[in-house]
Amino acid sequence: MTTRTWTTSLAILAAALGGCTDRYWQARLFKPDTSELKQASPEAPFLKAHGKDGSLAVLRAWTLDGAGGTLSGDGLRYDADRKLLSRGQIELPLSDLALLETNRPESVSRSEVAVLGVVAGVTLAVAALCAMNPKACFGSCPTFYAGAPGDERLVAEGFSASIARAFEATDVDSIDVPRPIGSAVELTMKNEALETHYVRSTRLLAVPRPPGGRVYRVGDRYFPTGRELVPLHCRGVEGDCLADVLADGGGEYLSRAGATDLAEQELIELTFSAPAGPAGLVIRARNGLLNTFVFYQGLAWLGGKAGETFARLETMAPGETPAFTGWERLLARAEVEVWTRSGWKVAGAFGEIGPIAKETQLVPLPVDLPPGEVKVRLRLTRGNWKLDRLSLAELAGPAVDPAVITPVEVRRLGGADAGALSRLRGEGARLVSVPGDAWTIRFPVPAALHDAEFFLESRGYYIEWMREQWIAEEDPAAAVALLRNPESALRHLAPAWKKMEPGVEKIFWQSRMGATP
């Protein structure tokens, strides 16, 4: 049992120390005469006889003699200071008594014990889950929600790859905002992780949709599209995947990682009917928990040297920072290949990091494809991608420049936050957030853009907080090896991941206390 679990247990113990019920004594007072005493409730198990001198007798069974002048019973006798005088049979002349009192004990439930017990139970459950598997309690970078309070839905997570100031970057995510759009789009930016976020700016990008169509992002270009074709077939390493990748089918494709090598690749093969013209593969996906596990394992291996390592990163000039090309290829990109007249060719890639929010991107296909069905395949790292939508969209025209919308209002705790607004507009220092912080950002939307496709552009970086459980795993040599040789590291980590893989998703989502996106 960890220290934290002990602490929770102590809290529960402290709550329970007082018991779940309190004792309450109902009392009724009588004059010490026969007629009054006969009204004493037979349900009252105790009779207190208050003497004129302040003494007290507590009787648990009592009788009145035939003449009605003497009260007798078994019990305790106290003096006025409530010092116990005697125990046993007691006889009391009524003339010596000032007042009689019946007492009946009652048990009163303590609802606060139940309330604290429930909270303690939840805390213990979460602590147990995290202790069982510390890397199941992941962070998530800045998260963005849309919708009215109580009906919010996660629409994006910002700059997930920017793990230090040296890696500050601009991230663009397609966002599915509630419609119809009014005069503004409001997004709530939250820090829900043990991280410090440094947000340089947030902007909304909007591109009018063509009639009946959509707009998809290809890198920094935005393409209007028309008709969309669903796949005719889908086959992955786990078998038929068609049901999983149909839009709004409710499924999500996620394969299992390689048994001995987490870099093991897989192919997902798709066929589509022939499009009417130029087309692109629409991919909506998010990461599994594999690449996040690898990242946190790296931090764990840095252990106590994580701070020093990140401080060094801070002092590096642009261009000096280590390139994570190998890692990006293995864990942040899914390549799209298409069957051409000269065989399979790479058409492009879907690139995104983040296990929570789904991202939609387009990969345009070459125009000189063979006639007939279009054959496409995705080459990706097994167990690292969750795919829930694959379709072929016919392009409706050339790339379009988006309209850029800057925030006009930022609210926090119900009030306007002019300082945060200025910072999120890119004016001055970055906006800093810690766990629990949340701001609602208002972007005005002109009428001409009410039916636009919206994208959130966020720029910044974040610092992950070290966890107590990670420090124990400090192994700087392993951390260096992880950075220098991703392929080798992914083979080394395979047993650890395979051990936790079957339950990690369940633990992650079941232990999550917010809404599941």
Add this chain to the structure above:
Amino acid sequence: MTRSRPSFLLLAVAVGGCVHRQPLQRRDEARGAPAVASVDEVPTCGHRVVVELKNQGRVGGELIAADASALHVLDGGGLQAIAVGPIERVTVEVLPGHSVGITVSTVLGTLSTIGNGYFLVFTAPAWIISGLGSGSSAASRSSEQTVPTDVSLPAYARFPQGVPPGWPPTSAKPPACRLVPTDDLSAKYRRG
């Protein structure tokens, strides 16, 4: 970094504010289920009371007796006879407040969420909110306020019949008594 969370405090106050104070009476209305007790457990002393005076003063201690002209309270300084006139209100502790137990539980529970990973964002406020709410609820439930002339007050006194003649002896300070309710953790009414 410490951040204020007024919304949590408001909620806690609201939770506490929803708790209904029962009228002061020991006779008729049952507060709970019938229970079993031994004769040794039957209370023999008065309840803790806090007497608030119109001049902002206050006296806290065991209610010894209550009559039409004065309340008799035993505090650290001895037996105080407080005339009814200057009294603003009287608070009677009818059940244990458990303030220390709830505070300890809340502090330990909040600290324990450090082990919850980023779920601390949810579990720590949950402990704080429920702790404040429970404390407020228990405090409200445990005590009742009334006026000094309330005819129910004698039922909570050590001597419901009135202070017996000659007590306490002038030469001696009355010894401490096991107050009702027997909440040894709570120091709420021991300030006087």
